[in-house]
Amino acid sequence: xxxxxxVAFVAPRLAEGQAAGGAETxxxxxxxxxxxxxxxxxxxxxxxxxxxxxxxxxxxxxxxRDGLNVQCFPVNxxxxxxxxxxxxxxxxxxxxxxxxxxxxWLEHNVNSRELLAHLQNAGEQYDRIILGPYLFGLIYHAxxxxxxxxxxxxxxxDEPFAYLPSFSSLFNTVRGxxxxxxxxxxxxxxxxxxxxxxxxxxxxxxxVDSSGIDSIRGRLGHTAPYVLYCGRREQMKGTPLLLxxxxxxxxxxxxxIRLVLTGSGPVNPxxxxxxxxxxxGFVAEADKRAVMEGALAFIHPSLHESLSIVxxxxxxAETPALVHSGGRVLRHQCLRANGxxxxxxxxxxxxxxxxxxxxxxxxxxxxxxxxxxxxxxxSWQTVMQRxxxxxxx
Amino acid sequence: xxxxxxxxxxxxxxxxxxxVRAIHERVARKRAEGVYNDIRIAQAEKNNLDYLQNEETxxxxxxxxxxDAVYIDINDxxxxxxxxxxxxxxxxxKKTIWKLLKFYTYxxxxxxxxxxxxxxxxxxxxxxxxxxxxxxxxxxxxxxxKKNG
Numbered sequence: 140x141x142x143x144x145x146v147a148f149v150a151p152r153l154a155e156g157q158a159a160g161g162a163e164t165x166x167x168x169x170x171x172x173x174x175x176x177x178x179x180x181x182x183x184x185x186x187x188x189x190x191x192x193x194x195x196x197x198x199x200x201x202x203x204r205d206g207l208n209v210q211c212f213p214v215n216x217x218x219x220x221x222x223x224x225x226x227x228x229x230x231x232x233x234x235x236x237x238x239x240x241x242x243x244w245l246e247h248n249v250n251s252r253e254l255l256a257h258l259q260n261a262g263e264q265y266d267r268i269i270l271g272p273y274l275f276g277l278i279y280h281a282x283x284x285x286x287x288x289x290x291x292x293x294x295x296x297d298e299p300f301a302y303l304p305s306f307s308s309l310f311n312t313v314r315g316x317x318x319x320x321x322x323x324x325x326x327x328x329x330x331x332x333x334x335x336x337x338x339x340x341x342x343x344x345x346x347v348d349s350s351g352i353d354s355i356r357g358r359l360g361h362t363a364p365y366v367l368y369c370g371r372r373e374q375m376k377g378t379p380l381l382l383x384x385x386x387x388x389x390x391x392x393x394x395x396i397r398l399v400l401t402g403s404g405p406v407n408p409x410x411x412x413x414x415x416x417x418x419x420g421f422v423a424e425a426d427k428r429a430v431m432e433g434a435l436a437f438i439h440p441s442l443h444e445s446l447s448i449v450x451x452x453x454x455x456a457e458t459p460a461l462v463h464s465g466g467r468v469l470r471h472q473c474l475r476a477n478g479x480x481x482x483x484x485x486x487x488x489x490x491x492x493x494x495x496x497x498x499x500x501x502x503x504x505x506x507x508x509x510x511x512x513x514x515x516x517x518s519w520q521t522v523m524q525r526x527x528x529x530x531x532x
Numbered sequence: 533x534x535x536x537x538x539x540x541x542x543x544x545x546x547x548x549x550x551x552v553r554a555i556h557e558r559v560a561r562k563r564a565e566g567v568y569n570d571i572r573i574a575q576a577e578k579n580n581l582d583y584l585q586n587e588e589t590x591x592x593x594x595x596x597x598x599x600d601a602v603y604i605d606i607n608d609x610x611x612x613x614x615x616x617x618x619x620x621x622x623x624x625x626k627k628t629i630w631k632l633l634k635f636y637t638y639x640x641x642x643x644x645x646x647x648x649x650x651x652x653x654x655x656x657x658x659x660x661x662x663x664x665x666x667x668x669x670x671x672x673x674x675x676x677x678k679k680n681g
Binding site for chain 1: 545546547548549551552555556558559562563567568570572573575576577579580593596597
């Protein structure tokens, strides 16, 4: 007989529309699926939509969405952003900060007094509280209200913030963690000296229908072979590196392989690459699937991933991956799935892309292998079994 | 750049680790042949080095990039002229200027190459020494930890 009947999920934003990040999408989808299993699920979040401004744009209060009771609370508007940003910049450079500065940084991070008050006053009604990602003041404070009921979905990366003593204490105080991959769990065990046995849960990936490559040919503007990147375009994700490498690949090999991107953020290619880059921006799921199916390879140069939903989606489209070897999670996924290769330098990138472009059979086999891996490890049925087991533990 | 396929795909599918290992071997061979002695690679790797600044592999990549870019090519090269008008005359003029400059620049750049090579050797030597020292210290720490339970 299941002990856990009522569950709260806590995330800094509601994953709705195109602006949500991977962690918010993951938590919202886990909440939806948990409700579909017959549990009473409440989703607690803030009124913010934009992850830069954190302005309260949604109305506060309760509503029903996808079988969930969603409650939105305002983000604190009295944050002292100047000092917060100054401390944040120092932490991200790996500079030591004092305990007082660390507490200030957590206090003036994204927080919601009203959400925390709700957990303090009504938190007893929940059998489990699932929260993430770890990096937000809101999640830190919320997890410590009922730590024995709290399960953290950390979405942890090897980044300077992860080394703050507050997070070591957080990881060791909560009931447990639900990790996305084994390398993420290994990192947490190594950083925080955690006991073994925290489960890897992840997120189910749905097999969407493709709109077909012909439907997006017009927007691509060419019929040349192309490599694809999907997601946020920023230094942390490695997109400047990708642009430089693709440009140099074209110059050195003379092969007309183009670059296609979807997602948000500026793309600033070198001038000679500009005519060979197509930025599709945000695309519908069916179009994203089509552009993935048509790609020679899906390239993900990020070092900071705890799961990478787009990598798994590209495998469902039977497209092999090429990832940065410094990204432990992505390399681990390629290795387990036999669905892609990894590079640590430009020569390795060039050689890998030449192999992928020149050996269609290898490309197809890797793509198919990736798809089989996703269907085996990331079907909703498998993921929900892992989650339900973790809730009862 | 067309080469023999790296793999035959069997009925059991593909082993990604094996594919990557074979690619690394091919890269090592090409590196030894000087295929990557290209200043543009050093420029492109700048982004990678910035990106990897917290990674353990940084020193290895930095040294590899430095090895590929350390020697400046100071040999003669083919002189062309893209403008059609008076092309032979312009080519002749450029060749004369190159011959005049070569007298001075050859000495200058060969000295620069010597300096670059010495600096690379010094960095490699230092890196090996520190790596060895760190490894010895790690061994000692592990032994002490074992001793103290």
